[in-house]
Amino acid sequence: MSDSYDAVPLTAASLAAWREEVSAALAAVTRGFEEKYGYGPGENAIHPPEEDDRAAAERLAEESPGFADLAVYYGEIGAVNMGDIGNAYFLRSGAEALDERLDLPEAGGTVPAVLIGSDGGGIHYAVAGDGAVWRSRRASTDSEFVRITNDLAEFLDLLRRSVHRFVESGQPGFV
Incomplete structure (x- = not known):
């Protein structure tokens, strides 16, 4: 696992590698979870996209050049829990x-x-028309938002690192 973000454009291959690495780390979290925390784990999974997700990806790609990475992402990955x-x-x-x-x-x-x-x-994450990822300051979409990454690839890297950090130390992540 690399600890720092290296600018890598989102592609089907990079997203497949992300999905594989994060899925393996999520599986590690669930092993022994109940013994460690006293209750069973919830859902920890990366779902494949469905047809309507792929259609949404195409619509986003047409809407703004800044949504190009988002369109690639939704063409390869569905909901993440x-x-x-x-x-x-x-x-x-x-x-x-x-x-x-x-x-x-x-x-x-x-x-x-x-x-x-x-x-x-309840903190929200949004991708703006320029492709940057923003996070709400409070648990409301009416809250002020702050920019946290320059693009979706960097956000996904922070999320990947957060999963690894939790597996290794039980500490919350970077997102």
């Missing part, structure tokens, strides 16, 4: 994300941002 990693992370499927939009004045764009997910505490 990491209920036991840190405070939990949940990434929406492409079909859900396409319908979950918000104006993000902080990003300065004219295209509504795409809400891609949240954590277990």
